[in-house]
Every structure is written in structure tokens, then in C-alpha cells.
Amino acid sequence: MTRRVYLDHNASTPVHPEVVAEMLPYFTEIYGNPSSIHAFGRDARDGVDHARERIARFLGASPQEVVFTSGGTESDNFAVKGLAWARGRGHLITSKVEHHAVLRTCQALEGFGFAVTYLRVDGHGMVDPDEVRRAIRPDTVAISIMHANSEVGTIQPIGEIGRLARERKIPLHVDAVQTFGKIPIDVDALGIDLLSFSGHKIYGPKGIAGLYVRKGTKMVSIQHGGEHERRRRAGTENVPGIVGLGKAVEVRARDMRAEAERLTALRTRFWEGVRARVPEVRLSGHPTERLPGTASFLFRHVESESIVLGLDLKGVGVSAGSACTAGNVEPSHVLAAMGVPLDWAMGAVRCSLGRSTTAEDIDYVVDCVEPIVKKLRQVLPVGAA
Amino acid sequence: MRYSATLLDHFLNPRNAGMMRDPDGTGEEEYEGCGDLTRFFVRVRDGRAVEIRFQTYGCGPTIAAASMASELARGRSVDDLCRLKAQDIEAALEGLPEDRKHAADVAAGALRAAALDALGKRG
Numbered sequence: 001m002t003r004r005v006y007l008d009h010n011a012s013t014p015v016h017p018e019v020v021a022e023m024l025p026y027f028t029e030i031y032g033n034p035s036s037i038h039a040f041g042r043d044a045r046d047g048v049d050h051a052r053e054r055i056a057r058f059l060g061a062s063p064q065e066v067v068f069t070s071g072g073t074e075s076d077n078f079a080v081k082g083l084a085w086a087r088g089r090g091h092l093i094t095s096k097v098e099h100h101a102v103l104r105t106c107q108a109l110e111g112f113g114f115a116v117t118y119l120r121v122d123g124h125g126m127v128d129p130d131e132v133r134r135a136i137r138p139d140t141v142a143i144s145i146m147h148a149n150s151e152v153g154t155i156q157p158i159g160e161i162g163r164l165a166r167e168r169k170i171p172l173h174v175d176a177v178q179t180f181g182k183i184p185i186d187v188d189a190l191g192i193d194l195l196s197f198s199g200h201k202i203y204g205p206k207g208i209a210g211l212y213v214r215k216g217t218k219m220v221s222i223q224h225g226g227e228h229e230r231r232r233r234a235g236t237e238n239v240p241g242i243v244g245l246g247k248a249v250e251v252r253a254r255d256m257r258a259e260a261e262r263l264t265a266l267r268t269r270f271w272e273g274v275r276a277r278v279p280e281v282r283l284s285g286h287p288t289e290r291l292p293g294t295a296s297f298l299f300r301h302v303e304s305e306s307i308v309l310g311l312d313l314k315g316v317g318v319s320a321g322s323a324c325t326a327g328n329v330e331p332s333h334v335l336a337a338m339g340v341p342l343d344w345a346m347g348a349v350r351c352s353l354g355r356s357t358t359a360e361d362i363d364y365v366v367d368c369v370e371p372i373v374k375k376l377r378q379v380l381p382v383g384a385a
Numbered sequence: 386m387r388y389s390a391t392l393l394d395h396f397l398n399p400r401n402a403g404m405m406r407d408p409d410g411t412g413e414e415e416y417e418g419c420g421d422l423t424r425f426f427v428r429v430r431d432g433r434a435v436e437i438r439f440q441t442y443g444c445g446p447t448i449a450a451a452s453m454a455s456e457l458a459r460g461r462s463v464d465d466l467c468r469l470k471a472q473d474i475e476a477a478l479e480g481l482p483e484d485r486k487h488a489a490d491v492a493a494g495a496l497r498a499a500a501l502d503a504l505g506k507r508g
Contacts (some may be wrong), residue, residue, distance in 0.1 A: 106437075203397045266454050301442075302444060303420075303443055303444055303447075305444035305445060306396075306443070306447075306448060309388075309396065309444070309445035310397075310445070311398075313393060313397065315424075342420075347421060378403070379399055379400065379402040379403070379439070379440055379441055379448060379451075380440060380441070380442050
């Protein structure tokens, strides 16, 4: 049987067995609606409250500041639209390397008359806090900068941006979907007013996420209905999901530091192995300020999907950094913003390591990569790409 | 849809990949916007393609389609190569997903260009 190696943890993760165990009773035994006042409802409410407390503790926040949502995309929409609409008009600052959940939300707001500045990044994918400072206008209503980029792993200087935002009294939203549960986050120390986080990137279930909203932040709901989540997000709570997210956070708080160290070592082994055996390859992203388990390779003159397919046939799951769909080539917007030349950007392959990744897995993948890239380069027309 | 075993085989083991010295015809086709590029070389004897070579830059299906086209083309008359359709290549690959249909278009276009080049040179 072919070995199977999953190196796409930035896309999603398997649910941790401890998380599954904690969720299970909430499907069949504790099934009440948390809004109901009877014991069935109260038991479910206890589960939700407990999860909220765990998450708040993890962020250095209070439980009232945690709102549950259906996913990172909803959290980002809620944060950006919620801040913008609460003010009605004005200017927003974001970066060119944000997740589409933020970028396209900002673009949508432009359609409603908001002005948006999309900050450039340097060659490592990093935003310059000075550029944030220069972009601030008297009518700036929100700043939204991601904590770490999912494609290249670069961690943004949120602390500095947070200080700036606080000086000017502009709310700062941080999409932390890729860092939450992977590196420590203290919302007060970093000056964060809103923070998006998600369950399935940290060995929790899919379909559950949240938004931290600092007390006193002026914002409006984007989903209306009942009185749930202190009237900030209507809809019956996804109780098993919330319980799972709470447990996932607890497990991460316990394991995160040791795992970050382990993954950093594995990533170094990975990069050294690939670099030693494959010519014309680079690692994208910041050399030091980066997510522990993310290794994004740029293979020059090779098309990334063909590498992904080649690895897939060897049982290895990685992600293509560029996608050619329906005749529309998309060298990742992140790499484009970083100024990566097309002949490198088209060969972007993102590998994201996780709990289950072993040194043997890494060595196996290195063994697979070398002949795949070599073969693809052999059929390449001279001067193509 | 998943890729067929035939397609994967041609991707992993491309037939007739590489360059050709002094070909009788060369031609290439690029898929606009996508960056996929395939180039064919043909050697013609008595009006037939006796040797075919290709080079390609593109996703897995694009490589497989070029490989399959090279097999379908060998031994055929040069006129016939001009008539080889993308659908023929796709059928031989046992199907392509909707968003990868261009793989067969690029292969057919490049092969046709090489055949026309050979016909032109023959005068």
C-alpha cells in the first residue's frame, strides 16, 4: 500500500481524538437548545459557556467578548462589515495578501461607497507598519491585517500595528485563523480589537469558528434573528461544534509550544532535504517570522498543479500555490503582491506540517519530490513559463 | 471527476517527450491566460508522421494530452494530423474534467500547427 502523508494542515486538520470524545455526548445526550430554560437546554448552555471560557482564557479576553460563528469566512465578514456598517461610511485599511474572506469583503464594501487602501507587502510578504501609519486618514474606520498568511506563513508585525491603531483610536481586526492555537496570542498585548479564529485548522471540527470582539467596540451584526450571542450573531448555537472548539483550544494550549518546536525542526529538515536535491528551488515567506509548520516551496519553471498531482499519486497531500481553472491562471495573489516573478510563482507548492507529521514522512516526501520535479523539467519547452 | 488511469499513466510516463533535431515541422499552441504551452516536432517520410516529439509546460492533464496526442499522431498522414480533434484526444484519455478541457485543445492546436508547418515546408 502506498504511504499516505498529509501535508496540508493549513487547509484543514483531522479532529483530535480528545476533541471527538468531548463532542460526542452533545450529539445524542445533551441535545437541548441552549436558549431553552429547562434542564435539557441548561445542560447544553453549560457546554457552550465552558467552551467560551476556555477560548477567552486562551486569548487573554473575557468570555463576553467571544462570539461563535460558522467559520473563518463568516468571522472575517462579520468583523469587517460589522465595523464598516456601524460607521456607515469611511475608509478601511487592509493588505494585498489577506485571505479572500477579507479582500473580497473589502471589495464588496467599495461597492457600497467605502474607500479601501490595500497595503503592499515586501518580498517576504510582510506589511510595513509605517505604511499603515501613512495610510491612516481622518475618516479611517477600521484596519484589518492578518496575523499570519496561510500560503507563505509570514507573521505580520501586529503588535506595532496594534499600537498605531490604538493611538489613533481605530479598531484593529486581525484574521488569526492560521495562528490561533499555533502561536501564543494575547489580544491586549497586541492591541487587537477583533480577532477571527477557526476550529478546523487546530484539530477541531469544521463549521465552527469565532470572533473575539473587544468590549466597547462599536459594530453591527450582519446576521439578524434571535437573541443569541448577546444579539451579535443570531442563530441556534452549534453546540457540539462549540464544545469541540473549546476542547481543541484547551489541547492546543497544552501542546502548542512543544509542537511548534518540533515542527520548526521538521520544516528545516524538509527544506534542507529539498534544497540539497532539487535545483532552482526557493522557500517563500519570511526567514524567521513565520508559522512553525509552513514550508512553501517555489520550483522554478514547473507548474505547481503538476507537482501536486505527482505527489498525490505517491500518497502525499500538498497544496498548489497557483491554480489554473477554466482557462484562468491565478498565480497566487499573495506571491504576486510579494513580487515573486511568474516563472517562480507558477511553481508554488505549499506544504503545511502538523501533529501527525514525522521525520520519516518528510524524508519520504523529499524522495518523491526530486524525481517528479526532474521529470517535469525534462518535458519543458525551452523558454516556456 | 477523477482522472482516468490512462491519463495518469500518460502524465507519469509521457510518451515521445523531448526535442527533435531538424524536424520537418514544428508548431506550438499556448492556452491564453493559463500559460499552458505545448510544442510538437514531427518528422515526415512519404507524407506520414514517422516520429513525433513534444515538450510542454502545464498541469498534469496538459502533459498527458500532449503525450496521448503524440501516440495518436504517429504513423498518420500529415493531412490527417490537421484533422485530429481535441475531442479525439480527450476520448483517448477517457475524459477530462470540465475545467481541464483546454488540455486537449492545446495538444490538438500544437499538433495541427506542426503539421501545417511540415506541409508548408514541403511546398
